[in-house]
Amino acid sequence: MSxxxxxxxxxxxxxxxxxxxxxxxxxxxxxxxxxxxRLGHLRDLGVDAIWMSPxxxxxxxxxxxxxxxxxxxxxxxxxxxxxxxxxxEAHAAGIRMIVDIVPNHVxxxxxxxxxxxxxxxxxxxxxxxxxxxxxxxxxxxxxxFGGPTWSRAPDGAWYLHLFTPQQxxxxxxxxxxxxxxxxxxRFWFDRGVxxxxxxxxxxxxxxxxxPEVRDGAPHPFHDLDAVHEVYRSWRRIADEYPQRALIxxxxxxxxxxxxxxxxxxxxxxxxxxxxxxxxxxxxxxRACIDRTVDAHARVGAPPTWVLSNHxxxxxxxxxxxxxxxxxxxxxxxxxPVDLELGTRRARAAALLSLSLPGSxxxxxxxxxxLWENENIAxxxxxxxxxxxxxxxxxxxxxxxxxxxxxxxxxFTTATPWLPQPAEWKDRTVQxxxxxxxxxxxxxxxxxxxxxxxxxxxxxAWLDSSPExxxxxxxxxxxxxLNLSGAPVPLPEHQTRLLASGPIDGDLLPRDTAVWxxx
Numbered sequence: 001m002s003x004x005x006x007x008x009x010x011x012x013x014x015x016x017x018x019x020x021x022x023x024x025x026x027x028x029x030x031x032x033x034x035x036x037x038r039l040g041h042l043r044d045l046g047v048d049a050i051w052m053s054p055x056x057x058x059x060x061x062x063x064x065x066x067x068x069x070x071x072x073x074x075x076x077x078x079x080x081x082x083x084x085x086x087x088x089e090a091h092a093a094g095i096r097m098i099v100d101i102v103p104n105h106v107x108x109x110x111x112x113x114x115x116x117x118x119x120x121x122x123x124x125x126x127x128x129x130x131x132x133x134x135x136x137x138x139x140x141x142x143x144x145f146g147g148p149t150w151s152r153a154p155d156g157a158w159y160l161h162l163f164t165p166q167q168x169x170x171x172x173x174x175x176x177x178x179x180x181x182x183x184x185x186r187f188w189f190d191r192g193v194x195x196x197x198x199x200x201x202x203x204x205x206x207x208x209x210x211p212e213v214r215d216g217a218p219h220p221f222h223d224l225d226a227v228h229e230v231y232r233s234w235r236r237i238a239d240e241y242p243q244r245a246l247i248x249x250x251x252x253x254x255x256x257x258x259x260x261x262x263x264x265x266x267x268x269x270x271x272x273x274x275x276x277x278x279x280x281x282x283x284x285x286r287a288c289i290d291r292t293v294d295a296h297a298r299v300g301a302p303p304t305w306v307l308s309n310h311x312x313x314x315x316x317x318x319x320x321x322x323x324x325x326x327x328x329x330x331x332x333x334x335x336p337v338d339l340e341l342g343t344r345r346a347r348a349a350a351l352l353s354l355s356l357p358g359s360x361x362x363x364x365x366x367x368x369x370l371w372e373n374e375n376i377a378x379x380x381x382x383x384x385x386x387x388x389x390x391x392x393x394x395x396x397x398x399x400x401x402x403x404x405x406x407x408x409x410x411f412t413t414a415t416p417w418l419p420q421p422a423e424w425k426d427r428t429v430q431x432x433x434x435x436x437x438x439x440x441x442x443x444x445x446x447x448x449x450x451x452x453x454x455x456x457x458x459x460a461w462l463d464s465s466p467e468x469x470x471x472x473x474x475x476x477x478x479x480x481l482n483l484s485g486a487p488v489p490l491p492e493h494q495t496r497l498l499a500s501g502p503i504d505g506d507l508l509p510r511d512t513a514v515w516x517x518x
Contacts, residue, residue: 007096008195008245008268009302009457011048011359012447017310018055018077019063020399021364023412030399030411032078032086038402039093041429045367045440046447049096051197051247053310055083059109061166062384063397065199066107070184087192098195098247099188103181103230104203105167113168120155127177128168129160129206139210141220144200146389162203162221164384172204172230182237189241196238201248201261201270204230223257231266238268245269247304255295262301269304269359276306280324280345280511282467282483289469293357293459302457303358307349308366314396317372319345343369344511347442347500348481351513352469354446355479357457362443365400368427369439373398376419394418403430442500449497449515453477462491468508472518481513493518 022034032055042050054064057074064074073083087097106113116124131138133156141149143162150158151165160169170177185196205227207220218224231246238244248270252258255274261267278288296303307315312326320342321335346369353360372395386392399416401409407420409428425431432438455474462470467484470491477497482488487507493516496503501512508514 005243007048007243008247008359010357011096012046012354012450013049013051013098013359013361014042014045014047015051015053015309015361015363017053017364017397019417020397020411022400022402023414023416026413027076028408028412028414028417029076031076032073032082036082036086036089039089039095042095043093045362045444046451047095047362049098049194050090051098051195051361052100054100054102058107059166061107061164063382065102066105066109066164066167067102068107068109068111070101071187084191091192096194097192098197098245099193100197100199101181101184101188102199103170103172104200105161105163105169108166108168116159117153120157127171127174129171131158131160131210133157139212139220141213143388144203145385160206162200164388169206170204172206172227173208178230178233182233185234185237189238189244194243195245195247195268196234198231198246198248198267201231201250201267202227202252223252228260228263228266231261235265235267247271255291259295259299259301262296262299264300267301269302271306271309271361272304273306275353276308276312277326280319280349280483282469285483286461286466286469289356296358303356304361305353305356305358306361306363307346307353308363308396309361310363310397311393312396314363314365314370314372315349316342316346316369317374318342319349320371337371337374339371341511342371343439344501347439348511348513350439350443351446351479351498351500351515352481354450355454355473355477355515357459357473363396365398367440367443368401368429368432370398370400370424370427371421372396373419373421375421380419382418401425401428403428442498445498446515453497453515453517464488464491476518478516478518479513480508480516482508482510485510490514490516491518 019030021030022038023030024033055073055077056067057069057072058064058066073080090097112124112127115122137150138158143149149162161167202223205224211220238246245268248261248267250261250270251273261270274288278284292303317337318324320337320339374395376394381392381394383392383394398418398420399411401424403410405425408416432440454477459471459473464470468488469481472478487509490506490508495517497515499514
């Protein structure tokens with residue numbers, strides 16, 4: 001397969017969170033016609049593909065990650081015909097489409113689970129993790145959102161849910177479950193979808209003995225070896241279709257276990273959460289980059305570089321805190337945020353991520369320099385994680401600002417489903433377009449220059465101060481990022497292609513990155 005056909009290896013992929021992208025029907029919630037109307041923004045940005053967060057029929061107990069039907073579109077977003085039109089129009093604009101599949105669980109409103117609840121003798125009970133009525137829960141496992149992982153059915157039986165009670169876990173030991181999802185993959189590939197993003201990819205298989213989580217013992221539901229059988233079967237299906245990709249959400253601290261998912265007969269790529277959560281620190285950042293590149297090279301897979309997504313604190317905010325890492329524990333911790341510092345670092349991080357070897361994921365609003373809205377009133381919070389862990393992801397899911405001087409910033413003509421900060425009036429697409437100093441124009445220029453000047457998969461570090469990240473990509477290109485506390489001299493070069501901030505002479509300021517032609 002040619003390099004062009006393996007498009008996922010160096011693509012710029014833009015994550016659309018459909019509830020918050022653009023609203024066309026004045027109900028305050030984004031929809032597919034809104035996305036279609038704004039495709040020009042993504043074309044002008046220069047992205048290669050869109051990753052669409054779940055758009056399926058759902059009661060929205062977890063913002064669409066509780067799916068009731070994987071072969072249709074939720075009416076709040078539109079219709080299946082609208083989705084097919086969006087796929088076709090994106091392709092016409094030169095943009096590929098990736099859809100989100102959630103295989104670990106379904107909605108409690110899914111026909112399978114409704115049948116399982118209707119009778120203890122239903123065949124569908126075996127599609128889930130039901131256990132006989134008892135005084136105590138089958139395990140003391142803690143859920144991914146915190147809290148217990150077992151709830152009672154009306155007849156007193158227990159059922160497993162690693163997320164909310166409205167998201168019952170599927171039993172991936174059952175052949176009907178495996179066959180169903182293989183058919184779902186074909187359903188979307190047949191409609192022209194170019195890739196599948198797999199939610200919570202390491203959680204599917206559980207230890208049937210239901211042991212407790214204990215230090216030193218294999219985890220009962222994280223990263224069990226049998227999960228790889230699932231992805232080998234999915235890879236065989238993807239290989240039946242030209243140029244299709246499987247991309248996993250794999251949260252694993254062990255690099256070796258992580259890259260097992262990227263072996264040649266499994267997934268094509270997986271998200272790099274090591275990089276996403278890395279501190280704004282030269283030593284940790286360089287170690288993370290080396291670790292990522294080396295691990296992926298061993299299995300022949302492309303690295304991925306991710307700064308933000310729909311689950312994590314926006315990096316303008318993270319980089320403006322004293323603690324620049326990400327974890328669910330340090331969100332909404334009340335510590336001060338220097339948005340000017342965070343924005344300066346986010347601009348530099350854009351040039352870093354867009355020049356490293358592999359593919360890059362841009363979360364909607366990242367190209368506008370949006371920060372986390374940490375001022376959502378408690379009675380407006382919709383994320384189910386808040387009730388279980390005291391953490392909300394709503395702050396990064398706030399609808400995009402398109403134009404105008406006040407909310408709703410042309411996102412809708414109604415009240416947006418989450419409130420937008422009034423301070424975003426300088427962050428709209430309209431306000432930033434044509435401003436050479438804006439975040440939006442930085443992203444547009446960087447993505448264009450990436451295609452023209454950055455070649456080949458290899459990178460090589462340049463001799464530099466240990467607090468400066470300087471590397472080449474090909475014979476004529478270098479990126480230099482100053483993470484020290486003072487300006488540093490630039491290496492010899494022919495031309496400055498792009499800088500994340502002003503440069504005084506040949507000294508690169510702190511928290512600034514530059515692309516050079518050597």
